[in-house]
Amino acid sequence: MPSVVIIEDDQRIRELVTRVLSQKGYDVSGAPTALDGLQRIVSESPDVVVLDMGLPDLDGAELLKMIRAITDVPVVVATARGEDRDVIRTLDAGADDYLVKPFSVEQLEARVRAVLRRSALPDVHRAFTVGDLVIDPDARTAMLEMELLELSPKEFDLLVYLAERVGVVVSKRQLMAEVWRQPYGGSEKSVDVHISWLRKKLGESAAETRYIQTVHGVGIKLVEPA
Amino acid sequence: MPSVVIIEDDQRIRELVTRVLSQKGYDVSGAPTALDGLQRIVSESPDVVVLDMGLPDLDGAELLKMIRAITDVPVVVATARGEDRDVIRTLDAGADDYLVKPFSVEQLEARVRAVLRRSALPDVHRAFTVGDLVIDPDARTAMLEMELLELSPKEFDLLVYLAERVGVVVSKRQLMAEVWRQPYGGSEKSVDVHISWLRKKLGESAAETRYIQTVHGVGIKLVEPA
DNA sequence: TGCCGTCGTCAAGACCATGTTAAGGAGTTG
């Protein structure tokens, strides 16, 4: 499990990134200041560092130079300044990637994954997150509130199919064709049963739904819980 | 002198980039089409590839997949499409950096320099470590808790294949094709038997797994023990 | 409100994938 140190003074951003990356399986440690960040880099030897250049206590470029002086750890820089000169100077100072704010956490994660891939670490798989659900298609694991779910093959395929289309209603016919791969007159009853099983394993029932909602006469959809 | 292949259909951009990079001392080769680009990658083994995703003859994502299938060369993608979804998909497809047009040639060069710096890192002679398992593909040895394991050739190949993909489920079909190298109708039963033997030597059984988990209906995976 | 079609859940059985052992054959080595 790769570890990340994120150095960012804005608490909101720091906590958001920490939460999302943790959920995806990273070992995340947040630092609000350059000094704290450096200490964490030294003590935790992270696999990658996410660095905000606009820190209050030290110029980002200075910090980057110091980091480079002590370790080769990949550094992804995130900052509000996107001018060419800044980008070039930062990359030449040893940054591995440069992201201009505002950016989505998903893109940040993708870039972190890209630099990690180069360092020959065990890959973090691409995982969906829906509420407290984390679904990893490669490992074929699904976790609810950090607890591993025991899903049968069809249940897992079904969940992935729905997770790829969060918020969108899909018909049973469509599920029969895409998940069951039997477009002919197969009884669509199986779908109901599997949905029921999935609901039970997600800790909900048709009467009290959190993730799986049925739209009467149309189909079902996976939703972010309220 | 690092060599670069640039795959870009717009002649103006291609020549501009070629000229500037050449001036900076790179060995630059330009390709206007995906096909030409692939050929150059194969014949010239460049140190880095700059890829425009909007090629006329082949979807950029497809080309990237093909490049990744044949080589690990760093790829810097440059494209007009900057939406999150595109960026993430492209990075996950194996790109090392992603630049949105319009960009300055200077920034492109800085990014090329950044990925080159990274790939120039010395390759360590690497052994896999999974829990208390240490696997050295070069020496063809595997140790469990510091005890040398006596594995047959197939068992070892199988273990290495799984260790290269820790946490990822691989199908028997895939194993048949990649480890056995017999994609035809070879009975996949052999896989079961070898897995069973491997488990026994790893001190576990299907009922009580530590390293090798089977995912019913899908395949098996090697995992870090809890 | 009452009807009809849709949905939710349960339980049973058929079916299928896997685990394991043992036997046999091909190839290798001394």
Next chain:
DNA sequence: CAACTCCTTAACATGGTCTTGACGACGGCA
């Protein structure tokens, strides 16, 4: 040539998974 290793295949046991039908509940519509 005999002993050995290794791989494949068959056979059987086992347990997980899917489908199906039944039945009741629910929702939409007149």
